[in-house]
Each structure stands twice: as C-alpha cells, then as structure tokens.
Amino acid sequence: MRNRGPAFVKGHGTQNDFVILPDTGGELELTAERVRALCDRRRGLGADGVLRVIRTGALPDAPADVPADVWFMDYRNADGSIAEMCGNGVRVFARYLVESGLAEPGELLIGTRAGVRPVRTRPDGRVTVQMGQIKFFGESATSVSGVDFAGVAVDVGNPHLACVGDVDLDALDLTGTPPRDTGLFPDGVNIEFVQPLGGDEVRMRVHERGVGETRSCGTGTVAATAAALRAAGEDTGSRVVHVPGGTVEVEITSAGSTLTGPAVLVGGGQLGAEWWQNP
Numbered sequence: 361m362r363n364r365g366p367a368f369v370k371g372h373g374t375q376n377d378f379v380i381l382p383d384t385g386g387e388l389e390l391t392a393e394r395v396r397a398l399c400d401r402r403r404g405l406g407a408d409g410v411l412r413v414i415r416t417g418a419l420p421d422a423p424a425d426v427p428a429d430v431w432f433m434d435y436r437n438a439d440g441s442i443a444e445m446c447g448n449g450v451r452v453f454a455r456y457l458v459e460s461g462l463a464e465p466g467e468l469l470i471g472t473r474a475g476v477r478p479v480r481t482r483p484d485g486r487v488t489v490q491m492g493q494i495k496f497f498g499e500s501a502t503s504v505s506g507v508d509f510a511g512v513a514v515d516v517g518n519p520h521l522a523c524v525g526d527v528d529l530d531a532l533d534l535t536g537t538p539p540r541d542t543g544l545f546p547d548g549v550n551i552e553f554v555q556p557l558g559g560d561e562v563r564m565r566v567h568e569r570g571v572g573e574t575r576s577c578g579t580g581t582v583a584a585t586a587a588a589l590r591a592a593g594e595d596t597g598s599r600v601v602h603v604p605g606g607t608v609e610v611e612i613t614s615a616g617s618t619l620t621g622p623a624v625l626v627g628g629g630q631l632g633a634e635w636w637q638n639p
C-alpha cells in the first residue's frame with residue numbers, strides 16, 4: 361500500500377474485540393462514521409468497539425479529574441457512540457501500552473470517562489483492573505421473545521440492567537434490542553442475563569448498548585457479580601463469570617471491585633489513506 365493512513369492494532373478480551381488506534385500526538389479525527397466503518401465486519405476491520413490511545417491532556421472533553429499526562433482510553437461503541445467505560449477494553453488497552461513500550465509492565469493508571477482506573481498487568485497475560493465502587497440505582501425489567509426478566513440497575517461507570525435467575529441462556533434470542541425503562545436508563549443500557557451455577561460460578565450473556573450481543577462485557581461481569589451476590593443476600597464476595605468468549609474473575613469488597621481476565625493482541629497494520637479519508 362503506497363499511501364498509508366493511521367496505524368492500528370486488533371485485540372480482544374474474552375472475545376470482546378477492539379480496534380486500537382494509537383494517537384499519541386492527538387491528531388486523529390475520529391468521527392462516528394470512521395468508528396462505524398472500522399467496526400463493520402465486512403467493509404472494515406470488524407470489532408465491537410474502538411480504543412483510541414491518547415494523552416488525557418490532548419482530549420478536549422476529558423474529565424477534569426483525570427491527570428493530563430495519563431494515557432486515556434477514548435472508547436467508542438461499534439455504532440459510533442461514546443461510552444464512559446469498558447472493562448475488557450481497559451485490559452486490552454493496558455496490554456497494548458506495555459507491548460508498545462508506552463508503559464512499564466506492572467502497575468499503571470488508565471484514564472477513562474468514568475475516571476482513573478488502576479491496572480496491574482501480570483506475566484501470564486492476564487490483567488487486573490480496579491473497577492471502582494459499583495452503585496445500585498433501582499430495579500427494572502426487560503423482556504426477550506415475550507419472556508419478562510426482572511433485574512437491578514447497576515452503575516459500573518456505565519449503566520447496566522443485570523437480570524439474575526434460573527434462565528435458559530442458550531435459548532435467548534438477543535439479535536434484537538431488549539426494551540428498557542427510558543426513565544431509569546435515559547441514555548441506553550447494557551443488559552446482562554445471569555444464571556447462577558452454584559458455588560461462586562455464574563454464566564452470563566449480554567446485550568451491549570451501542571453494539572448488540574457481544575461475547576463478553578467486562579463492566580457487565582462486574583454488574584452481574586454484584587447482582588448475583590445481592591440475589592444471594594450478600595454485599596461482598598467474588599464470582600467466576602463464564603461468558604461465551606471465555607472466563608473472568610470479579611471480586612467485590614467494601615473498598616471497591618476488581619476484574620481479572622485475559623487481554624490478547626492479535627496483530628496490527630496500517631489503514632489505507634484513501635479508506636481513512638472516505639471509509
């Protein structure tokens with residue numbers, strides 16, 4: 361390819377997949393249309409979302425409480441919308457920072473629209489993220505194929521409705537967007553269906569705001585764990601969460617929550633300059 365556009369790296373966390381766009385100079389014009397084209401699995405690279413790598417100080421709408429020199433995960437959903445936080449994305453973002461030499465392995469801080477997230481990269485390839493305090497903010501319901509599901513509203517930096525019950529997850533048709541209470545979730549919601557398996561294990565499927573069904577959602581696994589603990593009459597504890605794309609571990613204590621799981625970099629390349637101009 362003679363005319364080269366921006367560089368990219370493709371990665372995933374439990375098969376929640378992302379196009380990483382390094383923008384260390386803060387120069388890329390990342391429009392919603394470019395995000396949609398990048399994430400399109402036929403006309404683009406294909407992904408659930410885009411992670412732009414930029415210094416917080418270079419992003420005009422960055423939250424004031426994130427220090428300017430911290431690397432910021434500018435997250436976009438596949439439909440081009442902006443979301444506050446992405447738990448699988450943060451792990452993949454951390455792996456990218458370390459592999460590309462932008463950060464040392466071990467402890468690092470990542471800026472997000474939900475605030476700073478302390479992260480620890482591990483030698484085995486897994487990454488642990490401190491996901492902060494979860495907050496319950498109501499009860500609500502949704503339905504799939506005419507079947508009603510009750511759930512709890514959970515704020516993990518972004519909004520979730522976590523529905524825990526003895527549900528036949530394999531039978532759920534999540535090709536459409538399940539209805540939501542627009543009063544409780546005015547900006548949309550990520551919806552988790554959670555089946556306790558006994559002991560500290562649960563299974564989960566998720567319909568993500570701005571994407572559709574994905575094979576995993578990190579913030580969703582934290583919401584699912586909080587809801588599963590609450591259903592068991594507990595405030596704190598841990599769950600091993602099995603999603604279609606793999607397994608993660610979540611712990612909730614009185615001090616906050618952590619998410620541990622894999623982060624994989626698949627490969628990278630260069631976008632075509634013409635494609636980037638007119639995707």
Ligand SMILES: N[C@@H](CCC[C@H](N)C(=O)O)C(=O)O
Pocket residue numbers: 376409437442443444445446447448449518519550568569570571574576577578579580
């Ligand atoms: N897949 C993510 C969540 C991404 C954002 C979400 N779709 C939203 O709009 O809030 C995760 O791993 O947490």
